[in-house]
Amino acid sequence: MLITLSHIQRLYRSDEVETTALHDIELEIAQGEFLAIMGPSGCGKSTLLNILGTIDRPTAGSYRFGEEELTKRDEAALARFRRENLGYIFQSFNLIDELTVEENIELALVYRKIPKAVRRERVARAMDRVGIAHRARHYPSQLSGGQQQRAAIARAIVGEPRLILADEPTGNLDTENGTQVMDILQTLNDEGATIIMVTHSPSHADLAKRRVDMLDGQIVISVRNAI
Numbered sequence: 001m002l003i004t005l006s007h008i009q010r011l012y013r014s015d016e017v018e019t020t021a022l023h024d025i026e027l028e029i030a031q032g033e034f035l036a037i038m039g040p041s042g043c044g045k046s047t048l049l050n051i052l053g054t055i056d057r058p059t060a061g062s063y064r065f066g067e068e069e070l071t072k073r074d075e076a077a078l079a080r081f082r083r084e085n086l087g088y089i090f091q092s093f094n095l096i097d098e099l100t101v102e103e104n105i106e107l108a109l110v111y112r113k114i115p116k117a118v119r120r121e122r123v124a125r126a127m128d129r130v131g132i133a134h135r136a137r138h139y140p141s142q143l144s145g146g147q148q149q150r151a152a153i154a155r156a157i158v159g160e161p162r163l164i165l166a167d168e169p170t171g172n173l174d175t176e177n178g179t180q181v182m183d184i185l186q187t188l189n190d191e192g193a194t195i196i197m198v199t200h201s202p203s204h205a206d207l208a209k210r211r212v213d214m215l216d217g218q219i220v221i222s223v224r225n226a227i
């Protein structure tokens with residue numbers, strides 16, 4: 001199994017209130033899966049994705065990635081883990097406004113000690129794959145939403161991650177651009193990347209290989225799509 005979550009719990013505590021964002025989550029994800037996560041606002045989807053991305057830690061439970069127990073790793077080890085294994089795509093793109101498209105993408109490689117020439121070549125390849133090469137020198141504000149999301153996908157994949165985490169990647173896009181983003185994600189999955197995507201779109205969830213529905217911090221349904 002690529003990922004095994006068991007008894008994952010995430011509590012948020014403040015002085016007054018305690019919120020159980022995740023409640024005893026059990027989830028296994030195999031290499032090569034394309035999983036869609038659905039559920040109403042506030043049910044814990046982003047919390048689950050953040051824990052899978054190790055940018056948040058569970059308050060209880062175990063997260064195994066391959067043979068590694070990640071809940072026992074310190075922050076430096078997790079940063080390395082993220083760099084080597086993960087690509088993130090967000091609803092609001094999260095590109096850096098002051099950098100061009102190619103600079104945004106290249107930034108994902110800067111901490112990897114990859115020679116400049118190799119970096120350049122990989123950035124060019126990532127831009128080609130999502131059809132954004134003609135906007136390489138543009139700034140995010142000069143791009144449409146669809147183009148920004150494709151640039152963000154190029155940034156997520158330039159390090160050739162095994163796992164892509166996408167939190168409502170089509171949530172801010174019109175139908176046509178949403179379809180383009182889904183086409184790209186399906187191609188990446190066909191090429192071997194494991195994808196976990198939160199979505200509110202039933203038709204986009206149907207394009208995944210499996211769907212889980214969440215409610216009140218729990219997984220209530222898991223179905224394998226017939227594709």
Ligand SMILES: Nc1ncnc2c1ncn2[C@@H]1O[C@H](COP(=O)(O)OP(=O)(O)O)[C@@H](O)[C@H]1O
Binds near residue numbers: 013020041045047048
């Ligand atoms: N930093 C936080 N502090 C306190 N409560 C939080 C925090 N982040 C999320 N929550 C709560 O956890 C629950 C799940 O939130 P979230 O994972 O963002 O849901 P979703 O992505 O499904 O809309 C919600 O009740 C939310 O209010």
Ligand SMILES: [Mg+2]
Binds near residue numbers: 046
């Ligand atoms: Mg969310």
